[in-house]
Each structure stands twice: as structure tokens, then as C-alpha cells.
Amino acid sequence: MSDIQSEIQADPAVPTTPTVRFADFGLSPDILRALNDQGYVHPTPIQAEAIPVVLQGRDVMGAAQTGTGKTAGFSLPIIQLLLAHANTSASPARHPVRALILTPTRELADQVAENVKAYCRHTPLRSTVVFGGVDIAPQTAALRSGIEIVIATPGRLLDHVQQKTLNLSQTQILVMDEADRMLDMGFLPDLQRIINLLPKERQNLMFSATFSGEIKKLAATFLKSPVTIEVARSNATADNVTQTMYHVNDQTKAEAVSHIIRERKLKQVIVFSNTKIGASKLARHLENEGVNASAIHGDKTQNERMAALEAFKRGEIEVLVATDVAARGLDIAELPCVINFDLPYNAEDYVHRIGRTGRAGASGDAISLYADKDERLLVDIEKMIKHKFVRAELTGFVAKPASAERERSSGRGADGRNGRGASSDRSTQHTRSAYTSTPTSRKEKIDPWFLKPYEPTLAAEVDSASIAPAGGSIKPSKVKLAALLGGLPKN
DSSP states (O other), X not given: OOOOOEEEEOOTTOSSOTTOOGGGGTOOHHHHHHHHHTTOOSOOHHHHHHHHHHHTTOOEEEEOOTTSOHHHHHHHHHHHHHGGGOOOOSOGGGSOOOEEEEOSSHHHHHHHHHHHHHHTTTSSOOEEEEOSSSOHHHHXXXXXXXXXXXXXXXXXXXXXXXXXXXXXXXXXXXXXESHHHHHHTTOHHHHHHHHHHSOSSOEEEEEESOOOHHHHHHHHHHOSSOEEEESSOTTOOOTTEEEEEEEOOGGGHHHHHHHHHHHTTOSSEEEEOSSHHHHHXXXXXXXXXXXXXXXXXXXXXXXXXXXXXXXXXXXXXXXXXXXXXXXXXXXXXXXXXXEESXXXXXXXXXXXXXXXXXXXXXXXXXXXXXXXXXXXHHHHHHHHHTOOOOEEEOTTOOOOOHHHHHHHHTTOOTTSSTTOTHHHHHHHHHHHHHHHSOGGGOOOOOOGGGGSOOOOOHHHHHHHHHHSOTTSOOOOOOOOOOOSSSOSOOO
């Protein structure tokens, strides 16, 4: 493999390229019709640079900020290249898998699949998505019917390969989307297995918002003379996103999130947590504060996650508390704000988190909360994005006393009387007197049958008399003792 790379640079400040139109790339009228249906006329910088290179059959490493249209940057030229093999035959053999798109998460896979399906709408090409957490039977049926473009997560893809419902021997194009996240999630062995299943001669594309040293090492193992396309500085954040860092006490972060949502009157916001437990706890806290919130993380079923995401897109849920894995690649149109409840352990995740807002050239806010213990994480982020944050204090925020917060969350008032004042005193005194009163003061009626002494029945007396020997004395029966090991010896 050659490590020689050519580079293409573009201006990151321009959200679209007005002088270039999709029609200038020589795309099929069917593709242009699908783009016109969605109102797309001018490509974004990553699309303008990537589409011609992919159409030439070159391998590509594409780095662009999240929300700049990477999906269309690789899917549109793939569809154009596969149109040469498109047909309307009903035979599955005429529709082998020719393009494979790998994503790290189910949500991102589903999102990419929706875009590819929309772009293929007026063509005979077939596409489907396969990921875990859902019934495998419908996916198997779709694959057996013949599919040209498969969007998949690595684990479920290998499940289908093992069950022989998927054949990759005719795959011509491999795409790795969000490749850095796939490495972070430990997919490297799966990726290597998948690569070994593919033909040696193929086109390889890697797209991501960030490219670490590990990603470049992986790329060197299977990319052939790749063209590196960067429309922004490596690991950079979007200029149209306002980034703010608030210093708060670690114990009052949940209250600070509630304060920010109330003060800014936010009706659609994603809050990021580092842990699944933390996401669930924060969602419950916001619900107790009267905020319509829901959590998505790895412990939720795929149906629960998709239902919460759809409700959030429709505006039925105001706050979506998510972990990095669950939220990677989510595309929410005109999302005004994201909040980092926890600073990410991996500095590159900061770029992906705040990339959920300010998409497609729109403006957005990225608010992060950090405590004293998070200073090292904050410095790592500053080093990666080459930007020094101004540490600010959250104005107007007064945290509740810790004891009052604990009592309120447990249903007690500040005076520890269950929040009912003097009436609680009377109820407490009544309860105390009930416990200290004598048994004779109890008014409950007791059935006298329960107070009678035990009297053996006549049948029991007859049985005991028949068992007794004539001499009148009963010898105690020999009690068998079980051996410690192996049970009792056999006679």
C-alpha cells in the first residue's frame, strides 16, 4: 500500500459553494431529481471537494466538521457509480452487495440509510440497513431479496455473514463513517475481519470529523494512495457555534442544567453525560423539576432509543440526555443548543458533541459545565481544538443546600416533617402514642378461637395410641445422619 497522499484544502467559513451546482458534477438526472425534491442545489465544501474525487474511483480520507454534509459527500457519487449496474430484475442474484457503508452506532446507521434511500428514490438501486438490538428476521429477508447498498454496524454485519445471509464477494466500494468512533468502541478486530471478506480490488472511503494518529495508521493498511480532503483545520470546531464554559460545583451540576434550561427557555436541547447511570439520573432530576426529558444510552433497547429520538424530533420531548455512543451522528435540524453535563474523557468527542448544533451553517450554542476535578479534561480539549476558553461563572444560579435538596428529593420538607407542617406534628404524635400504648388499650376485635390452647383431635389420639408399644414406653427412633461427603454408606 502506498502512503503517498494528495491533499485538498477548502475554506471552512463558507457553508455552501454558490458558484458550484450539483448538476456540474455530471450526476444522473434521477439523482438530481431526488436532490431537487429535498431542495438541494449547491453542495457544501466537503461535497464539492469529495464528489469529483470519488467519481474518479480514488480512495479518500475526508475530514470535515460535523453537520457539513459528509453523508451526501460519499453517498451521491456511490449511487452514480452503481447506476451502471442498476436493473429492475426480480432475481436476487442480479442485485449483489456492491457498496458497504459501516457506522459505529445504530442511530447513525439508520440516519445514513434514510439519506441513501432518499437519494436512490428515483433509481432502481436497492438499499437497506442492518444493526443490532432489533429482530434479525426482517433484515435477513431484505438481504436475501437482493440489495446493492448495505449500511451496517460491524457486529450485526458479521452476524449476517456467519448466518450466510450476506455475501460481500462482489463489493466494489467500502465506506467507514465516523471511523475514529469505531476504533474507540473497540471495533478494530471486527473491521479487520470485514476487510478480509472483501475483494482486494475495491474503492475505500473514510469520513469523519476528526482523524487521530490511530485512524491514520488504520488508513495506511488498506487505503491506496488516498486523497486527503480537509475543509477545516483538523479537529476543529465550527465557527458558527458559540462555546461557553461554566465553572460549577460537582454536586450542583444537575441543578445548574435545570437553571440554564429555565433561564434560556430552551425547548429542544441535547445534554451529554459520560455514563449511562448519570444520564438516567439526570433525566429523572429534570423530570422532577418539571422538564419533559428522556435518556438514551446503551442499556435502552433499540426501540426505546428510536422512540425517544423521534419524540425529541417532533418536539414532544424538550431535553434528550444522551451518552456519546447513543448520540454519535444524530442529525437534528436546527438544534439550538447542546449542554455538556460532563466533559468528555476523550477530547475528540467534544468536537462531535457540539457538532450536533450549528449544522448546515445555522448558529448554535454549546454550553459546558466543569468542576475543579475536570480541569485536566478541559486543558486536553483546549489543546486539541487550539482554543483557550474563558472560564465563567453561571450568573443568577444559587444552589440549594445539600440537605434541603436530599430531603426534597425524598419527599420531605426543609423541617424534616414530610412537608406538612403542624399537621405532620399531630400525625407524628398520634403515631408515637399508638406505639407506646398498652395492649389493653387496643380496640380491635380479636377472634377468641385464636386464643384457645392447642387441643389434639380424636384421630390424633387414636394414632398415637396405636403407635405406642404394649410396655407403655416409647424408644426413640434411630436418627440417620448424613455423611459429610458422598452421602450415607450403602448396606
